[in-house]
Amino acid sequence: MSVFGDGLDAAVQKSFTRPAPKNAGPQMRYLVKQLKGTKAVAELLGMSQRQVERYVADQAKNPRKDLAARLAGEVKKRWQPQIRAKARQKAASTGGIVIDTRASLGYTAPIGSTDQDRIRDLTVALPPRYAARLFDAQEAGASDRELQEIAAEALKEVYFQDGGRRAGSREEVRFTDIERLEFDL
Numbered sequence: 737m738s739v740f741g742d743g744l745d746a747a748v749q750k751s752f753t754r755p756a757p758k759n760a761g762p763q764m765r766y767l768v769k770q771l772k773g774t775k776a777v778a779e780l781l782g783m784s785q786r787q788v789e790r791y792v793a794d795q796a797k798n799p800r801k802d803l804a805a806r807l808a809g810e811v812k813k814r815w816q817p818q819i820r821a822k823a824r825q826k827a828a829s830t831g832g833i834v835i836d837t838r839a840s841l842g843y844t845a846p847i848g849s850t851d852q853d854r855i856r857d858l859t860v861a862l863p864p865r866y867a868a869r870l871f872d873a874q875e876a877g878a879s880d881r882e883l884q885e886i887a888a889e890a891l892k893e894v895y896f897q898d899g900g901r902r903a904g905s906r907e908e909v910r911f912t913d914i915e916r917l918e919f920d921l
Contacts, residue, residue, distance in 0.1 A: 739917050740883035744874055747833065747919035749812060751823040756808075756815040760799050763811045764791035770814050781806055827921045828868035834861050834920040835887060840913035843896060853910055858895060866890040867921075884911055 757763045767777045774792065778785040781803065790796035799807060827833050835858070842853030869886050888911035896909060 738880045739914055740870075740880050740887065741874055743917050743919045744870060744883075745812070747921050748820050748823050749815075751921065752816050752819055754816070756811050758808075760791050760797055760804065760807060761794045763807050764788060766811055767807070767814070768792055780810060823921055824867075824871045828864055828871055830864060831867070831921060832862055832864045833867035833870065834859065835891070836916070836918045836920065837914065838916040839911055841891065841909065841911055843892065843909045853912065855913070855915070858891070860891060860895050862887075862890045862894055866894075887911060 757766055764777065767780070768774055768788070771777050771780065774785050774788040778788045781788070783803065787796065791799070837859075838855065838857045840853045841856045841858070866886065866889075869890075870883060873882055873886060888909040891911065892909040
């Protein structure tokens with residue numbers, strides 16, 4: 737499970753103008769159209785091509801829970817690509833991104849300061865350049881750890897250092913034990 741990747745996807749999905757198909761038949765037909773064939777869909781979902789054809793023809797209607805989850809996930813990944821691209825572009829150029837988290841946050845600082853990690857509830861608006869970095873890294877297939885490091889760097893600058901107005905000696909922010917993480921555009 738990718739906490740950061742899933743959170744970024746959920747933020748972008750809030751900008752969809754139409755809901756994605758909810759039932760197996762329409763979902764399967766959408767994937768067949770997107771991937772240009774039942775064989776590609778069967779390989780993607782790990783099932784037989786004949787079973788995909790049954791869902792497309794509405795002969796099969798109720799997939800197992802694991803298949804239903806994979807099917808819904810693959811449809812959402814591909815749903816409204818132009819709307820998705822516009823939302824990402826807006827966040828990366830003008831709007832920025834808001835991170836809402838409850839996690840253990842601390843930092844590396846000179847001896848004598850209170851650098852202990854502690855649970856913090858934060859809702860912080862990050863500048864567009866960090867939204868761009870997060871989305872670019874996600875597109876490039878970055879791991880959750882890499883996305884976490886970008887978010888920690890953003891929180892260091894925006895929250896801990898307040899854009900350079902305070903705490904300039906803090907070197908590295910630790911962002912661990914994430915209890916809740918949501919993004920909003």
